[in-house]
Amino acid sequence: MFSRDEAIGGEARQSFIADAQFACVQKQASLNQAITQQQIQTYCSCMTEKMADATTYKQLGTELAAKDLADLQQKVVAISNLCRQ
Numbered sequence: 001m002f003s004r005d006e007a008i009g010g011e012a013r014q015s016f017i018a019d020a021q022f023a024c025v026q027k028q029a030s031l032n033q034a035i036t037q038q039q040i041q042t043y044c045s046c047m048t049e050k051m052a053d054a055t056t057y058k059q060l061g062t063e064l065a066a067k068d069l070a071d072l073q074q075k076v077v078a079i080s081n082l083c084r085q
Helices: 010-030 037-053 066-083
Strands: none
Touching: 010 037, 037 066
């Protein structure tokens, strides 16, 4: 399963989104920005859904190499910018 290059789905996707959503909300709330809880929820939902769309089973099952980690960081920045609009 963890060698597949297809996007995560089913229970793996739901678990990924739930875990990432929780972490995102906690992080955003700790930043003490002048935004509402609803804005945080909307942003984090957008982020986690789009990250799940771009995450493969293979990525879940492996430790990322430096190049892959750099690619992931670029992807996160791009998705973050989309979700802030």
